[in-house]
Amino acid sequence: MEDRGTVTVLTPTDQPGPAPETPTHLSPPTAGAALADQLRAQLAPDRIITDLTRLRTYECDGITGYRVVPALVALPESTDEVALVVAACARAGVPYVARGAGTGLSGGALPVADGVVISLARMRRVLDVDLVNQRMTVEPGVTNSDITKAVAAHDLYFAPDPSSQTVCTIGGNIAENSGGAHCMKYGFTTNHVHAMTLVLPDASVVTVGGDGAEQVGPDLRGAVIGSEGTLAIATSVTVRLLRKPEAVRTLVADFASAEAAGEAVSGIIAAGIIPAAVEMLDALAIEACEAAVHAGYSLDTAAALVVELDGPTAECDEGFARVEEICLEAGATHLRFAADPDERMLIWKGRKAAFAAMGRISPDYFVQDGVIPRTRLGEVLARMQVMADDAGLRVANVFHAGDGNLHPLVLYDAAVPGESERGEHLSTAIAELCVEMGGSITGEHGVGTDKACSMPKMFSEDDLAVMKRLRAAFDPDGISNPGKIFPTPRLCGERPGPYRVHPLEAAGLIERM
Numbered sequence: 001m002e003d004r005g006t007v008t009v010l011t012p013t014d015q016p017g018p019a020p021e022t023p024t025h026l027s028p029p030t031a032g033a034a035l036a037d038q039l040r041a042q043l044a045p046d047r048i049i050t051d052l053t054r055l056r057t058y059e060c061d062g063i064t065g066y067r068v069v070p071a072l073v074a075l076p077e078s079t080d081e082v083a084l085v086v087a088a089c090a091r092a093g094v095p096y097v098a099r100g101a102g103t104g105l106s107g108g109a110l111p112v113a114d115g116v117v118i119s120l121a122r123m124r125r126v127l128d129v130d131l132v133n134q135r136m137t138v139e140p141g142v143t144n145s146d147i148t149k150a151v152a153a154h155d156l157y158f159a160p161d162p163s164s165q166t167v168c169t170i171g172g173n174i175a176e177n178s179g180g181a182h183c184m185k186y187g188f189t190t191n192h193v194h195a196m197t198l199v200l201p202d203a204s205v206v207t208v209g210g211d212g213a214e215q216v217g218p219d220l221r222g223a224v225i226g227s228e229g230t231l232a233i234a235t236s237v238t239v240r241l242l243r244k245p246e247a248v249r250t251l252v253a254d255f256a257s258a259e260a261a262g263e264a265v266s267g268i269i270a271a272g273i274i275p276a277a278v279e280m281l282d283a284l285a286i287e288a289c290e291a292a293v294h295a296g297y298s299l300d301t302a303a304a305l306v307v308e309l310d311g312p313t314a315e316c317d318e319g320f321a322r323v324e325e326i327c328l329e330a331g332a333t334h335l336r337f338a339a340d341p342d343e344r345m346l347i348w349k350g351r352k353a354a355f356a357a358m359g360r361i362s363p364d365y366f367v368q369d370g371v372i373p374r375t376r377l378g379e380v381l382a383r384m385q386v387m388a389d390d391a392g393l394r395v396a397n398v399f400h401a402g403d404g405n406l407h408p409l410v411l412y413d414a415a416v417p418g419e420s421e422r423g424e425h426l427s428t429a430i431a432e433l434c435v436e437m438g439g440s441i442t443g444e445h446g447v448g449t450d451k452a453c454s455m456p457k458m459f460s461e462d463d464l465a466v467m468k469r470l471r472a473a474f475d476p477d478g479i480s481n482p483g484k485i486f487p488t489p490r491l492c493g494e495r496p497g498p499y500r501v502h503p504l505e506a507a508g509l510i511e512r513m
Contacts (some may be wrong), residue, residue, distance in 0.1 A: 006343065015065040016104040032071025032094050039074055042084055049073040058117045059394045061102045061109040063367070066449055070097070070111035077122045079197055079205060079235040085118055086233070088204035089319070095479045098233045100172035105367050106448030108175065108228045108484055113446075117215040118233065120171050126150055127236060133211070134241040135194060140171025140234050144178075147239060156241040162444070163352040174234050176446040177226030181351065184402035188444065190225045192240040198224060198232035201302065201475040209238070216322045223470065228446050229481040231474040245310035248276075249320040250338040254301035254329040257387035258282055258397065261303040262377035264330035265401045269374060271326060273319050279306040279351050284361065295350025296343075298334060306351055308344075311456035313451030325367075354398040354488040355409070362411035363392070364420070366427035370434030372404045380437055384408060384430055393419070405443035406454075407432065416493060432457045447485045453492035455485070 033050065038049045049055060050072050059067045071094075076082045089096045095115040102109055111117050117148050124141035131154055136147060144165035147158040161180035162168055168178065174196070178187040186192075195209030209221035224231050255261040258280070265278055281289065281304050286297045297304055307323055309316050318467055324335060338344035358365050381397065388395040388410075399407040408430050412423035431441045435458045441451050455464065468486060472478075 022494065031092050032116055033481055035088055035092060035094060035116065036072045038088055039072070039085060042088075042211045043074065043076065043081060047075040047081075049075070049079070057097060058111060058119065059100070061099075061104040061107060063105060063107045063110075063450055064449075066110050068111045069119045071114045073117045073119055075119050075122050079199065080197045082118060082120075082123075082233055082235050083203045085116065086199050086201065089116055090201060090203055090477070093479065094114075095476065095482050097481050098159045098171070098175070098229045100169040100175070100470045101143070101164075101167050103168045104172060104176060104446065104448065105369065106176070106228075106442070106446040108448035108481070109172075110449050110483075112482060116228050120169070120233070120235075123171075123235065124169075128238075131156070132436055133150075135211075135238055137236055137238045138170055139236055140174070141169050144168050144170060144173060147241075151241055155244045157244055158192065158239055160189050160192055160240050163355065165352075170237050171191045171227055171234055174225050174237065175227070175229045176444060179400070179403075179405070179444040181279055181306075181400060183349070183405075183444070184278060184400065185274050185276045185310075186242070193221065193225060193237060194240055195238040196221060196224065196234045197236040198234055200232050201209055201477070205235075226446075227471075228331055228448060228484055230471055230484060231480065233480075245276075245312075245316075247313040247316040248308065248310045248344065249316050250306070250308045250344045251320070251324070252297065252336040252347060253305045253307065253332040254298045254334040254336075255303045255305070255332055256301070256328070258303040258381045259378035260331040261305050262381065262401070263405055264305060264327050264332065265377065266374055267326040267330055268323055269402070271322055273309070273322060275307055275311045275319075275323070275402060277306065278400070280304070280397065280401040281306075281351065281354065281397055282397040283285050283509070284394060284396035285354050288357040288361045288396065289350040289354050289398075291360040293346075293350045293353045295346050295349055295353075296336070301333065306347060329358070338386040341467055351398070355407075358396060358411070361396075362413070364412050364414045364423070365396075366410040366412070366423050367445070368406070368408045368410065368427050369442050370406045370408075370431045370439060371443040372402045372406060372434050372437045372439035374402070376437050377401065377404065380433065381404070385435060387426060387429060391422045393426055395426075395430075400443070403443075404439065406430075415474075428454060449484060453487045455487050472481075 036048055037048050055069050058073050067099045074085045076085055095112040096118050097111050099109045099119045100120055120140045123139035125139050128137040161182050162178045173189045177188050177190050197203055197207050261280055283302050290297055309319050338347055384395055394411040396409040399405055408425045410427045412419040414420050431454050435441055441454045441458055
């Protein structure tokens with residue numbers, strides 16, 4: 001799990017949550033806890049958690065600096081049981097948050113104080129495998145990589161591959177529209193989901209999508225994917241499977257500067273080559289990955305590209321030779337070719353361990369997730385370096401260079417006074433720089449709690465109003481994952497993050513619980 005800095009435990013009085021999205025008929029502060037006995041009578045007692053020690057397991061997602069202890073956690077095991085819990089919340093006006101594996105990196109699964117967490121961790125069955133039509137239906141708690149394992153013997157696989165794919169679940173992938181290293185060629189989760197069974201905030205159960213990618217009428221499937229749990233809870237998902245490619249070719253190219261590596265990326269795309277993946281790591285990221293995994297990356301290089309092509313053997317061989325030429329023309333100082341599947345897996349193990357490996361070189365860090373046009377990669381990296389120098393901090397870069405999805409990691413030490421605040425400010429400034437450059441504040445991690453206050457940098461008031469109207473059509477009372485995505489005066493005025501002593505606390509007039 002990635003560290004998001006000093007832990008802050010938010011009490012009900014400082015729980016971030018926008019006023020417009022607070023449930024309109026929220027019951028007294030004990031309403032969430034009062035549901036426990038009711039739900040225990042309807043579900044097995046072991047599927048309702050109210051013990052404070054156990055509740056703390058669910059108080060945050062992958063951004064550990066935002067923490068809220070929920071009133072209770074429900075562990076349903078079927079669509080009907082999810083609907084039962086949602087119905088109880090709707091009747092009582094109690095907010096709820098659906099949670100998968102808790103690997104999200106935007107605070108999207110942050111609980112609501114006195115609210116309910118609906119954990120889907122026990123819903124991990126494969127419901128149907130349709131080999132002829134290359135489809136599989138699974139429950140939301142099935143992990144990304146387990147989908148592939150279930151059909152690997154038939155030379156099929158599930159293309160989206162976030163770095164956390166061995167632990168992240170398909171339900172979470174849907175919530176954030178996750179991508180991964182190979183999304184440049186194969187797209188994001190939305191490109192690989194045919195249909196979903198959903199429990200809506202009024203507890204009704206509906207199915208959206210169908211047997212194919214295109215359906216008649218409004219694309220409700222597409223609206224729900226990437227909505228971060230604010231519209232519905234997916235309880236079964238029919239995914240698209242792909243045939244494994246005939247050939248795969250992988251290389252690592254070292255460069256004397258990140259700008260030179262960026263030029264190589266632009267050159268590859270300009271040549272009409274669509275790689276399966278193009279990943280970039282800078283010197284700090286390489287240092288951390290090598291310390292953790294020993295993947296064989298060069299420690300004396302400023303930047304490295306991992307480039308992978310797949311498809312028919314003849315096409316791969318021809319494209320790969322051209323990629324090699326383009327890298328050398330851009331100034332590559334060294335090329336390493338994966339000689340066999342084992343070496344290829346080692347290269348990818350190093351890349352996918354990058355976030356977790358940062359603990360080797362920094363006690364704390366903020367994870368960012370902006371998107372920029374590929375052609376401005378060198379310019380943005382240079383600007384980021386100036387911003388980091390001005391803040392007196394280091395920024396490690398490891399990202400999906402092929403589609404311009406940056407993952408800058410702002411390194412800091414929470415034990416040093418002022419570094420947490422400087423790191424948080426720099427992280428936000430980098431996200432907003434991406435918008436300035438014609439990009440987005442998020443590519444696949446979501447907006448959640450972390451970037452809600454930056455939404456007006458990207459969207460107008462009219463844009464946000466349209467989004468809120470869509471949300472209200474699904475959830476008029478605002479009980480489904482409230483306080484996420486949309487900026488509000490309270491959320492942005494009391495921005496969560498590393499704890500800062502309140503003046504009244506410093507004066508000894510109040511005590512933090």
